[in-house]
Amino acid sequence: MRRIHASDLRPFVAELVSGLDASEDVAETVAESLVEADLRGHGSHGSIRMGTSYLEMIETGEIHPRATPELEPLSGVTAQVDGNGQYGQVVGRRAVEAGIELTEDRDVAMVGVRDASHLGRIGEWAERAAEAGRCFAAFVNTGGTDPLVTPPGSADRLFSTNPLAFGVPSFGALPHPIVLDMATSQVAHGKVTKRAVENRPLPEGWVVDEAGEIVTDSDEYEEAGRGALMPLGGLTSGHKGFGLAMIAELFAGIVGDHPVTGQGGGEWVNNGAMFVFADPDGFSNEAANRERVEALAGMIRDAEGPDAVPMGPSAKGDRARIPGEPEHETREKRLAEGIPFHEETLELLADVAREVDAEAAIPDSFGV
Incomplete structure (x- = not known):
């Protein structure tokens, strides 16, 4: 290392x-x-x-x-961005800029995204929106390309990891925005790929094959195509992750005017998305919102953390953290x-x- x-x-x-x-x-x-x-x-x-x-x-x-991403205004509060296959990091930034601009004079806005190749870390778009003072939500699909995830009771690769991301400003109560970035599968595919590159096994519960066997060999999943990622909740409550994936597919497809799984196909990811923006000032005020964040953060930090109650094998640390806090602290440490x-x-x-x-x-x- x-x-x-x-x-x-x-x-x-x-x-x-x-x-x-x-x-x-x-x-x-x-x-x-x-x-x-x-x-x-x-x-x-x-x-x-x-x-x-x-x-x-x-x-x-x-x-x-x-390529040049194209912005098409649809109404005073809606727009679509056609990425034209440009890097998703460029397309995502343009979509966030559009949403922030649309909410300068209005309280809410929605931006659809299509043909964005790979939008990268969706949490980045939540961070950017929240740092600009907006509440943010993202629902993402891949237009049917790069299927990786199975519905409950199957081992067929039918869905993408259909990420969701949410961002909320902390209104001065925290040194970072509150950001939740998650796949609707047990884990983001990139984490499996990274383990394959590093010759590391997969934790149990991420991948299942058609025989019902849990796959822990990252290379077998990546190179041999064995098994499929399970939906969030795994064998216990995977119907919940599957339901979220369906909603992400449809929101992204409808608002982005982008295909959904079952309509398209291909080896590589091609993201569509629905980005939602809200200006908190249109609904409350900064002082009241700061008190809300302070109350929630204080409650979480004051919660008991007995050793007998585990966080689970995929969690980072031994205590619940405010979404966005681990990333903020990790960034500070790694910069140094x-x-x-x-x-x-x-x-x-x-x-x-x-x-x-x-x-x-x-x-x-x-x-x-």
């Missing part, structure tokens, strides 16, 4: 994106988003993507690095100490650099 400072990583990732025929502005935007994911502890949606998916998506035409990377990930990124004639940009700290 090596630690790479963001100041070294960001220009390197930008060189990779530039080497794949993107403009300087696009390269800097994509690099910023990917490194922010690394900083916040979500490496599955960070720089590793340049080696696990984006390189091949460029080569096969699923990402169009020279560097971002930890497995050697396998650094080798993968170095290979991408060699392929796009950017070997000279590989930071010395990679040690490759």
Whole structure:
């Protein structure tokens, strides 16, 4: 494990994106988003993507690095963004900017997104909206491409991980916005891919095969196609995750004017989404909202945490945390100490650099 400072990583990732025929502005935007994911502890949606998916998506035409996302206003409070296959980090930023603009003079707005390739870490869009003072909700699908998740009682890969994200400003009560970013499957697919790159097994309960066996070999899932990700809730209450996935499919498809699973198909992800924005000032006032956040945060922090009551194998830490708090703290720590990377990930990124004639940009700290 090596630690790479963001100041070294960001220009390197930008060189990779530039080497794949993107403009300087696009390269800097994509690099910023990917490194922010690394900083916040979500490496599955960070720089590793340049080696696990984006390189091949460029080569096969699923990402169009020279495309321009198009904004189409529909009414005073609605709009759609057609990403035209540009990097999702560019498309998502344009959609959030549009929603913030629409709520400057109105209390609510909705923006549909289609043909966005991979929107990246959906929590980024919640963070950006909340930091601009808006409440935010996102429902995402992949237009039928890259199916990974099974409905309850099956092992067929029919759904995507259909992420949901929500953001709420903290109104000065916390040093970060309140952000929930989650898949409607047991886990985001990127976390499985990352484990495969790092030669690590999967926790029990993530993947099931047609024989009802739990799959823990990450390579068998990724390379051999064995099994499917279970919906959120797994074997106990997977019908709930499945229901949320259905809603995300339809919201994203309808508002984004984008296909749903069953209509399309393809190897690589192509996100559609529904982004919802609300200006809290139109419904309450900052002082009252700060009191609400303070009360909730205080209650959570004061809750008893007996050792006999476990958090569960997938939780981070041994106490409930305010959504967005772990990412904020992780970012502060990694800005100071560097971002930890497995050697396998650094080798993968170095290979991408060699392929796009950017070997000279590989930071010395990679040690490759």
